[in-house]
Amino acid sequence: MSKLINNKTEIVADFMRGLKQSHPDLDVDIENRVVYRKTPAVGDKVALVSGGGSGHEPLHSGFVGLGMLDAACMGEVFTSPTPQQIVRAIEKVSTSAGVLLIVKNYAGDIMNFEIAAERAERNGIKVRSVTIDDDVAGGKLPSDGGRGMGLTVFAEKILGAAAENGMSLDGLCELGQDLRTRGRSMGIGMSSCTHPVAGVPTFELGEDEIEVGIGIHGEPGWRRARAGSAQDTAKLLVESILAELAAPEQSSFIVLVNGMGGTPLIELYVMAGEIHRELIERGHSVDRYLVGSHITSLEMAGCSLTLLQSDAESLKYWDAPVSTPALNWGVAA
Amino acid sequence: MNITASELKTWLLQYGQLLIEQTEYLTKLDSAIGDADHGVNMQRGATAMRQTLTETTKTAPSELLEEVAEAVLEGIGGAAGPLYASLFFGMAGAVDGETSVTPQQLGDALQAGVDSLAARGRAERGDKTMFDAAGPAIEAFRQTLDAGDDLNTAIEAAESAANLGRDETAPMQARKGRASYLGPRSVGHIDPGATSVALLFEALTELSGTENS
Secondary structure, eight states: OOOSOSOTTSHHHHHHHHHHHHOTTEEEETTTTEEEESSOOOTTOOEEEEEEEESSTTTTGGGBSBTSBSEEEEEEETSOOOHHHHHHHHHHHOOTTOEEEEEESOHHHHHHHHHHHHHHHHTTOOEEEEEEOOBOTTTTOOTTOOOOOTHHHHHHHHHHHHHHTTOOHHHHHHHHHHHHHHEEEEEEESSOOBOTTTOSBSOOOOTTEEEESOOSSSOOOSEEEEOOOHHHHHHHHHHHHHHHHOOOTTOEEEEEEEEOBSSOHHHHHHHHHHHHHHHHHTTOEEEEEEEEOSSOOTTBOEEEEEEEEOOHHHHHHHHSOEESSSOEESOOO | OOEEHHHHHHHHHHHHHHHHHTHHHHHHHHHHHSOSOHHHHHHHHHHHHHHHHHHOOOOSHHHHHHHHHHHHHHHHOTTHHHHHHHHHHHHHHHTTTOSEEOHHHHHHHHHHHHHHHHHHHTOOTTSSSTHHHHHHHHHHHHHHHHTTOOHHHHHHHHHHHHHHHHHTTTTSOOOSSGGGGGGGGGTTSOOHHHHHHHHHHHGGGGGTTTTTO
8 A cells, every 4th residue: 555655664753754843842853763852850859751662653752741751762563662762861851750651562672661761870860761551352361461552642741741740759659550450441443554565455354344343553352343323333343342340330530532643533523422331331431532542553453442530630641731742722822 | 523613703794694685585584573674684784794893803712602693783783683682692691711612511501692682671471572593592402412312403493493483473462662562463573673683593503514524
């Protein structure tokens, strides 16, 4: 398939050049593949660093800015950044309050961030990590635990606001663990995607088939199923997540209806309406919605749902001002 | 004659060459049960490793292996980068201070490397990972030497065991890494990581004859 790229091996650098031109509030280190806030954190604010493979945009670089991340490390497409990149980002943004790493639960990300944290700590920097593992696909079977999905966006927003508000590194770790227990996701795919270097779709799907329990790398899901209506799909996602979440009756949620990159907003809002109905029918309520493509898998068609049980604290930090390329509210122009 | 940094360099240059030749095959294997990037990542890592080996001035085996570890850590990236780096860092630690190593010491170093790889990846045998080829290969290598056979025989045994271990990942259901999220659908495919690590043992044939030279 055709792609809007120049050189398939330079796609990440070319992306970063465009990002820098479009968002003057960001500092972009193309050589080391790190995106920074132009106005760095100072004093006793904990610095937040995340990152991962590219191809999930706007995650993570689109969430760098006031109220979210201080730095995002960009790996090659679907490939974790390396320890050298991560150490550089940590060293550049670290403050006396320390550095919090937000890491999606993928073997590569875990190991590279782990090695980077070990090296930064040897250099005297206080580093802690929160691992995001919200995917319910496959239930408890994968011994690596759930993959990091849409909860990553919620964690970066909520922990970012809390850090901005002066929360300590220990406090952020505790809040991060709390978010992990209260948030779950699941996705479905209606097409694969084409890795720019591989050049062919990772898998093929029939017209009336969907992949259930996909990750965010164009890989096949846990099982294949017949495609249904938006209503059927909403029911499948809500039921699968609630089965794992153990939310009490009459829970309220922050909801992410996320596009995988190739599904139009009109369909995502159809899904949002159906998901709302499914939750209300089960006696739950929704405090906030975020609808759009926020953690994607290149041009994969499909969507994922993330439910986070909300409380006063998470809502306060959710509503707090944010100014990033992808999320923007509450900041006077 | 003992194995020096120069022989290790020859071994790893050949490993890099094999990886570059097998890029498309590794990509194909990873498309079935992963995210189709193993071939490209290993190719990038192999290129970085070969460049390091060509330019290095290190003459101590441990220093050479450390340089290789850093090169693959940065060059491969993903999950395989830290795993291969752990293997080479593990080996480097085991031969620290030596100017050359005996076949037995090479076996000990490879064992330390494979142990370090398994620890970093928290992998066990049967998880359908690199360890399923690397584990049997190092066992075969050391057992053959312990039985009194020469280096050439040990290398042949390691290569066969690695290839067998690689092939035996096909019927396994993955319990680690991205393939584990495919559940039963991961069955019937050879593991890409086990395939690339088998090439490391295949490349050991470059050391055949070292003892007699």
